[in-house]
Amino acid sequence: MRFDIITLFPELFEPFLKAGVTRRAFETRQVDVRLWNPRDVAEGNYRRVDDRPFGGGPGMVMLAEPLEKCLQAIRADRGEGAPVVLFSPIGQALNHTAVQAWSDSEGAVLLCGRYEGVDQRFIDRYVTHQISLGDFVLSGGEIAAMALLDAVARLQPGVLNDEGSHQLDSFNPALDGLLDSPHYTRPEVWQGEPVPEALMSGHHARIERWRREQSLTLTAKHRPELLAQARADGKLSPADELFLKKL
CATH class of the missing domain: 1.10.1270.20 (tRNA(m1g37)methyltransferase, domain 2)
Incomplete structure (x- = not known):
């Protein structure tokens, strides 16, 4: 399976993918994880990926344009059809049943939001699933993405030392x-x-x-x-x- 991660902080994933028992799944690409930074496709000298919200208020909002270009690059590389997942407070709570379903899938594109969130127009057009870890707010979706990847990886055959470990x-x-x-x-x-x-x-x-x-x-x-x-x-x-x- 393959998970493409859209994140402004790909460096956060580097130690995660190389540590612990689940690293076996990532090193062998049994769970193929690829990192994509919207800044790489953003325009202008500053590679801007966020701006002030219309209507005022605190914080910044992730721009739709660089996110769309990033998604287009992913689809050009892996093909159409992969679900696009946003980690969001309105998402369905992640549980074992959902993890098992993702473990049995071919993967997804995981969008890690930052700041005050993502331009709603991008969400409406491209996001197919929204997932929440619980009734609290993180500074970004990266930790939530790692939680999903870890839970999925440990269910893959041969990843844990004991084949039946996760069944208990x-x-x-x-x-x-x-x-x-x-x-x-x-x-x-x-x-x-x-x-x-x-x-x-x-x-x-x-x-x-x-x-x-x-x-x-x-x-x-x-x-x-x-x-x-x-x-x-x-x-x-x-x-x-x-x-x-x-x-």
């Missing part, structure tokens, strides 16, 4: 969309606190049941709406329901 992540269908259970490692006792006895039992069925009950407990406490959805989808077993009644 929170929100994954393998966990029925629930939160993951707690994890423990050495030492067996740390500052007087032992590892839960079930995990030391060596009894696989008991361990799995413990993890399931911990997952149910955490989800009921912190994300009850996920538990309600799992129940509505018929994902909870009679043993699950009996345990929840005891909580």
Whole structure:
């Protein structure tokens, strides 16, 4: 898959693409990431990419013209048809289902907005999807783009050391969309606190049941709406329901 990033700060992506386990996906171009700076196609001595908003007010607005030229250059290189994604407060909240869909796609053009935003005429003409990380505002779309790239990259075959690792992540269908259970490692006792006895039992069925009950407990406490959805989808077993009644 291929992701073309439109950004005024391509240098922000350089360390991200070279660090951590997901770098395997980027280095092999399993997830092909290409960076495009609108300043490179902007006109004038100052390569201007923003201007004052009509109607007054603080801040600057990204110009439609250099963004359009940048998008045209991308399409000339990769062809027509790729979705154009803008990271925006009005976008759909990014969740596991959406990440899985992008992971199964051929990629997209990711537009990283800056300043007060992007000229609405460019959005209306070219943007096909809008994505939000949550109800807060970032100084630019670059961090949001990295979040999407990271989430997508780790779902690619061979990227994680353990092929099944991501299947036990929170929100994954393998966990029925629930939160993951707690994890423990050495030492067996740390500052007087032992590892839960079930995990030391060596009894696989008991361990799995413990993890399931911990997952149910955490989800009921912190994300009850996920538990309600799992129940509505018929994902909870009679043993699950009996345990929840005891909580």
